[in-house]
Amino acid sequence: MGFDTSGLLPLSDALQGMLEQLACCCDSEQLPLPQALGRILASNIASPLAVPPFDNSAMDGYAVRLADLAAGIPLIMAGKAFAGQPYQGEWPGGHCVRIMTGAPVPVGTDAVVMQEETQADGDRITFLAQPEPGQNIRRAGSDIDKGACVLQAGTRLTPREMPLLASLGIATVPVRRPLKVAIFSTGDELKPVGTPLAHGDIYDSNRYGVRAMLARLGCDCLDLGIIPDDPAQLRAAFIRADEEADVLITTGGVSVGEADFTKQLLDELGEIGFWKLAIKPGKPFAFGRLPRAWFFGLPGNPVSAMVTFDQLVQPALAKLAGQRFERPLQLQAVTTEPLKKSPGRLDFQRGILSQGPNGLEVRSTGSQDSAVFSSLSRANCYIILERERGRVATGETVTVEPFGGLLL
Ligand code: AMP
Ligand code: MG
Numbered sequence: 001m002g003f004d005t006s007g008l009l010p011l012s013d014a015l016q017g018m019l020e021q022l023a024c025c026c027d028s029e030q031l032p033l034p035q036a037l038g039r040i041l042a043s044n045i046a047s048p049l050a051v052p053p054f055d056n057s058a059m060d061g062y063a064v065r066l067a068d069l070a071a072g073i074p075l076i077m078a079g080k081a082f083a084g085q086p087y088q089g090e091w092p093g094g095h096c097v098r099i100m101t102g103a104p105v106p107v108g109t110d111a112v113v114m115q116e117e118t119q120a121d122g123d124r125i126t127f128l129a130q131p132e133p134g135q136n137i138r139r140a141g142s143d144i145d146k147g148a149c150v151l152q153a154g155t156r157l158t159p160r161e162m163p164l165l166a167s168l169g170i171a172t173v174p175v176r177r178p179l180k181v182a183i184f185s186t187g188d189e190l191k192p193v194g195t196p197l198a199h200g201d202i203y204d205s206n207r208y209g210v211r212a213m214l215a216r217l218g219c220d221c222l223d224l225g226i227i228p229d230d231p232a233q234l235r236a237a238f239i240r241a242d243e244e245a246d247v248l249i250t251t252g253g254v255s256v257g258e259a260d261f262t263k264q265l266l267d268e269l270g271e272i273g274f275w276k277l278a279i280k281p282g283k284p285f286a287f288g289r290l291p292r293a294w295f296f297g298l299p300g301n302p303v304s305a306m307v308t309f310d311q312l313v314q315p316a317l318a319k320l321a322g323q324r325f326e327r328p329l330q331l332q333a334v335t336t337e338p339l340k341k342s343p344g345r346l347d348f349q350r351g352i353l354s355q356g357p358n359g360l361e362v363r364s365t366g367s368q369d370s371a372v373f374s375s376l377s378r379a380n381c382y383i384i385l386e387r388e389r390g391r392v393a394t395g396e397t398v399t400v401e402p403f404g405g406l407l408l
Contacts, residue, residue: 008278011346011388015312018287024322025246026176029216033165036157038177040323045151048308054104058083059136062118062125063097063109066133074124081106096125105137107377114364144168154324156218179217179321182241182293183210184224186234186253186262186299192226199249205373206251206298206305213309214249217317217405229253231261238269242290246320249313252300255284262297270295278387280345281370284310287316294320301370307348307382310406328404330384332397333360339383339392340368346387349377353400362400379403 028042057063063120068075078095081087083102083132090107091097097106111131119126144150150160150168157175167174190204191197204226214221222245229238241248253262254274266272272288281304286297296313298305318325333353341347351362362383365375381399385392392398 007276008283008345009275010261011277011279011311014277014285014287015315018312018316019319022316022319024176025320026179026211026322028174029177030172031175032172033162033170036173036175036404037159037162039157039178040218041153042156042174042176042193042322043153044149045165045168045170045173047144047146047148047150048170049144049168050146051144051167052138052140052142054140054165056083056138057099057101057103057105057112057136058138059112059114060100061112061114061136062127063087063099063105063112064127065093065108066110066131066132068094068096069127069130071130072126074121074126075312077123077125084267093167099307109137110134112114120301123230125401130162146195151261152324154322156323177323178220179247179317180222180245181214181219181247181249181286181317182222182224182245183207183214183249184237184241185251186227186229188229190226191250205302206300209302209306210249210298210309213306213314213406217314218364219317226339229261231265235265235269238265242269242293245293247296247317248290248292249296249298249309253297254286254297254299266290266295266297272297277308277312278345280347282311282348283345285312299370302373303350303370303376306376306407311348314406328401330399330401331360333357334401335383335392335394335396335398336361336363338394339364339398341385341389341391343388343390347383347385347389348373349385350385351381351382351400352379352400353381360400362398 034376075094075096078086078091079096080098081103082100086104087097087106099112101345110133113127114136118407185204185207187203191201193203207405211221211223227233263274270288270290275285276283277285282335284299285308287370288295298308315325340348349368350365352365353360353362363377368375380403384399384401
């Protein structure tokens with residue numbers, strides 16, 4: 001008796017269909033390094049230097065020539081080399097040079113012996129072990145060769161890239177301008193936070209979720225507020241968004257019946273497909289083109305809106321913004337309780353992943369109704385249940401996807 005799911009579009013087909021049509025639409029600009037945090041690199045970065053730029057010591061100790069070392073015979077210290085204050089000139093045979101971590105090794109050095117493997121008697125240094133050639137020397141270019149590509153175009157600059165770029169002396173970087181995204185919520189029942197509710201009203205929560213996710217992605221957001229289910233006002237909002245932004249994201253009004261005039265308007269203004277996706281939550285979804293901007297219509301149910309944004313809109317925005325995008329790693333975990341599921345759609349249940357005595361364990365956050373927001377706020381992962389899978393028993397292995405940067 002299972003319900004007919006033949007008309008539902010698989011997530012992977014929807015994603016592929018969208019990504020094929022999209023290309024980066026953001027120009028590049030050159031920004032000072034500190035201001036480039038969160039931006040997307042517009043071109044590959046080649047290293048202008050070798051890193052490290054010179055052979056240097058990895059330890060505090062003594063620079064030696066192997067030929068000068070004979071068992072038990074001390075060497076006389078010829079001088080000192082500090083980071084930023086190299087030892088200058090030749091050093092006489094039968095001598096060693098005191099050297100600190102990061103200091104350039106004096107010309108002719110074969111190895112650095114760490115201080116703990118020596119005994120000092122004034123300037124006479126005895127070496128307790130025979131060093132290997134090259135020991136404790138960091139060679140010029142051993143981290144990065146001059147000219148090597150250190151970061152690829154499409155990389156989002158995080159705190160991890162900042163010191164890397166600084167170590168290469170790079171003061172400004174070519175980055176994409178942020179993608180400009182207009183958003184609004186649709187629904188006569190919606191009120192903004194900070195205002196009283198009349199009977200039948202609810203607070204508009206989706207816009208706050210969508211705004212927060214756009215902030216995480218580094219997009220510029222044009223928030224057009226709440227638009228009532230009124231054709232004239234919707235039309236004006238669609239036109240304004242199309243004129244001012246690269247992308248419009250709306251929530252609500254894309255399910256069947258109720259949304260008919262949204263559909264009519266969008267058919268008139270652009271080319272929009274209304275899709276029924278084979279995922280749960282998040283069945284209704286709209287995607288297409290307005291005259292200038294791309295359009296994504298998310299379902300009204302708050303959890304559905306978040307999940308479809310994460311799974312579908314995020315990769316699409318990344319492509320438009322010029323970002324290389326990878327989903328968070330998926331892991332396998334064992335369920336500690338049964339999970340409700342009927343075959344027909346790919347489920348993104350919300351779960352709590354933890355380390356158990358025998359490996360990763362996952363449990364549900366409770367009600368998986370797409371209107372229950374606590375199911376998302378208490379979760380730290382998706383439990384991804386395959387389309388044809390049915391009910392899951394305790395102890396079965398399931399795929400989990402820990403929430404990535406978008407939701408953290
Ligand atoms: P719709 O897709 O417009 O039919 O909305 C589906 C459900 O989501 C309804 O219960 C709406 O009241 C609710 N909903 C729609 N938009 C929002 C929103 N922005 N915030 C919270 N709930 C919403
Ligand atoms: Mg509605």
